[in-house]
Amino acid sequence: MIKVLVAGFDGSMGNKTTNMVIENDKFELAGVFSPFAGKDNLREYTEFQDQNVPVYKTYEEVAAQKNDFDVWVDFTVPSAVYQNVKFAIENKISPVVGTTGLTDEQLVELKALAKENEVGGLIAPNFGISAVLLMQFAKKAAEFMPDVEIIELHHDNKLDAPSGTAVQTAKMISEVRTAHHQGNPNEKETMLGARGADFEGMKIHSVRLPGYVAHEQVIFGSLGESLTIRQDSFDRSSFMTGVALAVEKIGNYNELLVGLENLL
Numbered sequence: 559m560i561k562v563l564v565a566g567f568d569g570s571m572g573n574k575t576t577n578m579v580i581e582n583d584k585f586e587l588a589g590v591f592s593p594f595a596g597k598d599n600l601r602e603y604t605e606f607q608d609q610n611v612p613v614y615k616t617y618e619e620v621a622a623q624k625n626d627f628d629v630w631v632d633f634t635v636p637s638a639v640y641q642n643v644k645f646a647i648e649n650k651i652s653p654v655v656g657t658t659g660l661t662d663e664q665l666v667e668l669k670a671l672a673k674e675n676e677v678g679g680l681i682a683p684n685f686g687i688s689a690v691l692l693m694q695f696a697k698k699a700a701e702f703m704p705d706v707e708i709i710e711l712h713h714d715n716k717l718d719a720p721s722g723t724a725v726q727t728a729k730m731i732s733e734v735r736t737a738h739h740q741g742n743p744n745e746k747e748t749m750l751g752a753r754g755a756d757f758e759g760m761k762i763h764s765v766r767l768p769g770y771v772a773h774e775q776v777i778f779g780s781l782g783e784s785l786t787i788r789q790d791s792f793d794r795s796s797f798m799t800g801v802a803l804a805v806e807k808i809g810n811y812n813e814l815l816v817g818l819e820n821l822l
């Protein structure tokens with residue numbers, strides 16, 4: 559049995575993950591973590607009445623029981639994820655991270671720390687297979703159609719913009735696309751932000767609306783033609799197959815990987 563701790567269990571993704579871990583025969587829910595939890599045991603929550611699982615609120619409490627955990631699944635907030643992953647690695651718990659917002663510098667540091675501690679881990683900007691495929695297809699398309707804009711659409715509770723998936727899509731496209739300005743060289747925004755965020759000349763637009771879950775559209779334009787690649791996560795269950803796969807496989811690695819495709 560793989561012993562799992564879910565950080566951010568009290569959030570939307572944390573709740574889905576907690577249920578997924580409980581239902582998966584290969585996993586044992588060994589703990590849940592959130593500094594904002596109001597209770598000491600999961601069974602005190604109506605939804606989890608039959609689960610005798612400790613609720614941890616501090617790193618000290620987790621560190622005291624660190625041998626109880628193989629994997630730290632993180633669906634928390636951008637402001638907490640760096641410290642959480644650092645803590646997990648230093649305590650030899652493999653992080654499986656969906657939380658967005660890590661900077662490039664933080665990623666470099668965490669990769670080095672994982673190497674030093676010989677701990678495997680995965681940071682996945684998106685655990686949905688449709689998003690993983692979209693990123694790969696978009697990278698391929700950009701080889702032939704280098705003028706591209708990204709539109710990501712999310713629920714209106716999302717804290718970060720652009721989404722981690724949009725940033726990762728832009729990074730993957732930039733591996734095959736020479737950085738260049740798109741649009742009229744003399745264009746002027748008459749309203750600030752009208753042209754969106756800029757990643758090496760690629761524009762990224764973020765939509766936040768109630769009713770949406772997580773969606774991304776990559777639009778390529780070329781002489782007299784256009785290509786649109788789109789993926790939709792209509793429900794957060796779309797991420798759970800990827801999370802389960804990562805929890806199951808991450809013990810076989812001793813480095814920190816970025817992107818679910820590394821495990822597929």
Ligand SMILES: NC(=O)C1=CN([C@@H]2O[C@H](COP(=O)(O)OP(=O)(O)OC[C@H]3O[C@@H](n4cnc5c(N)ncnc54)[C@H](O)[C@@H]3O)[C@@H](O)[C@H]2O)C=CC1
Pocket residue numbers: 565566567568569570571572591592593594633634635636638642655656657658659682683684685686722797
């Ligand atoms: N990689 C992927 O496939 C996906 C990633 N996400 C990302 O996951 C993150 C969480 O998303 P949601 O669940 O929708 O957010 P949410 O706001 O519903 O949940 C976040 C939870 O984290 C808890 N929290 C805050 N600080 C914490 C800390 N220091 N340690 C532990 N828990 C803490 C909060 O109490 C809250 O319940 C976001 O960054 C989001 O972008 C979301 C969906 C899929």
Ligand SMILES: O=C(O)C1=N[C@H](C(=O)O)C[C@H](O)C1
Pocket residue numbers: 658683684685712713716717720721722723724771772773
């Ligand atoms: O906040 C979300 O909901 C999501 N966050 C991730 C991101 O920022 O890309 C993954 C997915 O889009 C859902």
